[in-house]
Amino acid sequence: MTVQDIRSFNRFYTNVIGALDYGRHLYAPYTLTESRVLYELAHSPTADAADLRTGLALDSGYLSRILNRFEQDGLVERAAAQDDLRRRRVTLTARGREAAELLEERARETVGALLADVPPADRPRLAEAMRTIRTILGDPGAPRAEDVVLREPGPGDLGWIVQRNAALYAAEYGWNTDYEGLVARIVADFAEDHDPHLERVWIAELDGRPVGCVMCVRDEAPGTARLRLLLVEPDARGLGLGDRLVRAVVAFARGVGYRDLVLWTNDVLAAARRIYLRHGFVLAAETPHRSFGKDLVGQDWRLDLREAAE
CATH class of the missing domain: 3.40.630.30 (Gcn5-related N-acetyltransferase (GNAT))
Incomplete structure (x- = not known):
């Protein structure tokens, strides 16, 4: 395998899954990074800013600006964690949960449309190949x-x-x-x-x-x-x-x-x-x-x- 092999795969895959999404339908009115933050908050109800920064590998200043915008828009609330007053717990509001659910629904529809063209017999092989990539490249979240x-x-x-x-x-x-x-x-x-x-x-x-x-x-x-x-x-x-x-x-x-x-x-x-x-x-x-x-x-x-x- 060469560097070019990986770059070619990356170009192909980002296009297939709509990661660039120039039309912004999948993420609108949010950016891809903002959507990832909403997803993490929806699936990690006890997250704080440090958890988000580490889990998403984000610059602290960039994450702070995203959370400030979310707070201004009524999507999140921030408060000191009870077990450590130095940490700021971030939770979704009812409006924030609605926004995260809308993004999740769009993602399911997009992936469902993609899988519709994959023969059923090939789907387990596709899932296994994806899991293999995650495991070999050291994704700590890959299931074992x-x-x-x-x-x-x-x-x-x-x-x-x-x-x-x-x-x-x-x-x-x-x-x-x-x-x-x-x-x-x-x-x-x-x-x-x-x-x-x-x-x-x-x-x-x-x-x-x-x-x-x-x-x-x-x-x-x-x-x-x-x-x-x-x-x-x-x-x-x-x-x-x-x-x-x-x-x-x-x-x-x-x-x-x-x-x-x-x-x-x-x-x-x-x-x-x-x-x-x-x-x-x-x-x-x-x-x-x-x-x-x-x-x-x-x-x-x-x-x-x-x-x-x-």
Whole structure:
């Protein structure tokens, strides 16, 4: 790689994401730097001026002028921090939160339009490539595999499983609300009646928020468990999280005495299929069907748990 390679990529990428945004639609009426300050304040409610200056690598005088303008416009309030009177805590006002939410909405629309032209099968690869760049170049905010924890669901997590499955599969594959209904029934059945010794849900958590999930439930066939609703958020892909979730199900199912582990998926979910193959699942049957507003090929996969553990 040469310096020219990096400069060429930078020119390409800043143009693609609209960083220069000469028309100012994305950031109006703020500059890019002002928008970054609003974003940090919206996502770090306890920030002070020193935190902002360090996190955004801004000159103290430049940041002071931005905060002065924000205060004059009624976007922020500044007060001495209770634990250190020498530091000035900066918080968004109601008007400031509205401005930050508007910028966030514009950013989501812009990125959504960009991803609309990316084939669903290529999106995990794109996310992984972006994460690789951040990690290699030393971004301290880049997520790491060791930062993700697997835990049992807490209040609201089952609802999150339904919402995120519906939203992601609609965005990435164009599935309609029939899929949301299916997920809602699966989750409701688990919530209303499950054996905690033989059935379980895992939530993957990163930085205090859920970024993945999977379920292990009893199947109708005796001695058989079923893996359901494997999901990893786009910004957490590339960390091996799908493998960890599937590994947790396999270990649990084998540990409580199931003989077989089965799952149903569709051929368009290429990334998930690669994970199942790595863990020893074997394709048992394929059936064309029309579901969720699409023509699909359903696949039944099976893993013999009596074979030697990985």
